[in-house]
Amino acid sequence: MADSVWTIMKIINWTKQYFEAKGVENPRLDAEVLLCAVLKCQRITLYVDFERPLTEEELAIYREYVRRRGNFEPLAYILGEKEFMRNTFKVNKATLVPRPETELLVESLLKAAPYLRREGDVKILDIGTGSGAIIVSLLDYLPHAKGVGVDISVDALVTAKANADAIGDVKERIGFVRSDVFSKLPVEKKFDIIVSNPPYIPAGDIAALDKDVQQEPVTALDGGEDGLDFYRRITAEAAEHMEAEGLLAFEVGIHQAEAVAQLCRNAGFAKTAIRKDYAGIERMVFAVKTTKGGDAYEDMLLEITREL
Ligand code: SAM
Ligand code: GLN
Numbered sequence: 001m002a003d004s005v006w007t008i009m010k011i012i013n014w015t016k017q018y019f020e021a022k023g024v025e026n027p028r029l030d031a032e033v034l035l036c037a038v039l040k041c042q043r044i045t046l047y048v049d050f051e052r053p054l055t056e057e058e059l060a061i062y063r064e065y066v067r068r069r070g071n072f073e074p075l076a077y078i079l080g081e082k083e084f085m086r087n088t089f090k091v092n093k094a095t096l097v098p099r100p101e102t103e104l105l106v107e108s109l110l111k112a113a114p115y116l117r118r119e120g121d122v123k124i125l126d127i128g129t130g131s132g133a134i135i136v137s138l139l140d141y142l143p144h145a146k147g148v149g150v151d152i153s154v155d156a157l158v159t160a161k162a163n164a165d166a167i168g169d170v171k172e173r174i175g176f177v178r179s180d181v182f183s184k185l186p187v188e189k190k191f192d193i194i195v196s197n198p199p200y201i202p203a204g205d206i207a208a209l210d211k212d213v214q215q216e217p218v219t220a221l222d223g224g225e226d227g228l229d230f231y232r233r234i235t236a237e238a239a240e241h242m243e244a245e246g247l248l249a250f251e252v253g254i255h256q257a258e259a260v261a262q263l264c265r266n267a268g269f270a271k272t273a274i275r276k277d278y279a280g281i282e283r284m285v286f287a288v289k290t291t292k293g294g295d296a297y298e299d300m301l302l303e304i305t306r307e308l
Contacts, residue, residue, distance in 0.1 A: 006059060008035065009050035015066055022070050025212075030075055034065040037079055072211035085137040089163050094155030096220040098133035101277040102197055105251050105284050106137050108275060108304040109193060112247050112286075113142055115300040116192045121146045121173075125241065127181060127196040127234060128152075130220060132160030134195055139170045146173045148191075152180055153219060181230070182237045190243045197251035198230030199223045227253050231260045235267040239289055247300075248287040257282035273301040 006014075012031045019027035032043050038061045039045070054062065068078050076082040076097040082089050084098040085106060091097055113122045122145040126135035129149030139147050149164075151157050157176045164170045177184050200223040201209065213221070223229050231250065238248050248269060252260050261272040264287035271290075277283035286304060288297045 005053045007051050007053050008046050011035065011054060011059075011062065012046065012050075018066065018070065022072075024069060024072070025210075030069055031066075033075060034069060034078065035062060038062045038065065073215055074212045077215070082131075084131075084133045085141070087137065087140065087163075087167050089131045089133050089136070090159055090166075091131050092155075092159060093215070094153055094217060095131040095159050096216050098131055101283050102133060102251055103137075104275065104277055105195065105197065105249060106134055106141075108284060108286070109138055109195060109247075109249055110141050111304045112193065112249075112300055113138075113145065115297065116245060116247060120144065122193065123147070123191045123243075124193040124195065125185070125191040126150065127194065128198045128220070128230070129160050129176070130156050130197075132163045134197060135174065136160070136164050136167055136170050138195075139164075139173050140168045147175075148185075148189075149174065149176045150179045150181070150185065151176075152178065153217070154178055156217075156220075181233050182241060185241060187240050189241070191241055191246065192243050193247045193249065194234075194238050194242060195249045196230070196234055198234065200227045200230065200251075200253040200256060202227040202253075223253070227256060228259060228263070231256075231263050235260075235263040235269075235287075239268055242289050244289070244291050245297075246289045247297075248289070250285045251283060252285055254281050257285050260285045261287070271297065271301060273305045275305040276307065 015031035016028040032046055036043055038058050065078050074097050076091050082091050082097050085103055124138055124145055124147040126149045129135055129151050132149055135147045135149045139145050149160050157178055161176055164174045179185055199221050201221045203222050203225055250260055257274045264272050269287035269289055272287045274282050275284040290296045
């Protein structure tokens with residue numbers, strides 16, 4: 001009889017093996033995180049209480065979570081949230097799950113902001129905002145910044161707005177626009193920073209992505225034949241939406257940084273710089289628009305691309 005009781009320890013061990021057999025990447029960790037979501041507890045509690053039996057109700061919820069994860073649904077979709085910078089963002093099937101690399105892009109821009117505008121409001125545009133992770137974080141950390149988040153997906157914008165409403169006083173300084181890249185943005189409105197983590201996976205590579213990533217919206221991933229479609233479109237139009245002195249900042253896919261930097265220079269941006277991510281992959285491209293010439297913004301580019 002005792003054997004049929006599912007204790008915390010027993011169910012974690014069972015789930016770990018089940019996930020392992022399926023090929024889920026972090027089997028034990030995911031088993032524990034999902035159980036914590038059901039029991040609304042910290043992971044440490046699982047170890048303290050490992051003989052605690054689960055109720056029928058808890059088991060039913062947990063089984064459903066395990067089934068979903070076993071089908072490679074991203075953990076963040078099951079939990080409905082993902083940590084990014086110092087906040088928790090709501091996420092769902094309409095939004096990409098924000099990545100740790102993208103935090104590096106945000107950190108670079110936090111360092112850049114004071115160079116671009118020492119007084120008053122820094123105005124920031126985020127193209128392809130998804131969950132709003134980039135623009136909402138920037139506004140949360142920069143109390144004098146104002147921002148606009150753009151996406152083609154209404155469902156993503158609903159989520160981004162919910163995140164803006166929930167985090168600090170961001171909602172008073174942010175606007176959202178449904179737009180195909182710049183199409184709905186008047187050129188009269190100028191920004192100091194334009195940032196984008198656009199879809200950048202080459203279309204032909206999507207079928208080979210991890211099963212988890214393939215459950216994210218294809219409109220968030222597909223960057224056209226060579227993955228560079230959005231960089232071409234954004235670099236072509238960015239300068240006219242910028243103040244005379246401005247910074248264009250991109251996250252890019254593997255092996256794309258040089259090509260994207262070249263697109264920026266071709267579009268008239270004076271200087272470009274590249275920053276690597278935690279894995280040593282060239283992951284971010286920055287380009288300055290300036291009327292000052294010479295070495296203007298050299299210090300800024302050095303500082304924002306410095307390795308940790
Ligand atoms: N900024 C978020 C982040 O870093 O986590 C999401 C980035 S996701 C890679 C790209 C986003 O671009 C998606 O939210 C997608 O809906 C949006 N997108 C795709 N095509 C677009 C278009 N033509 N115009 C505007 N946004 C677009
Ligand atoms: N970072 C995503 C990945 O890991 C790609 C997101 C994008 O296309 N910008 O595949």
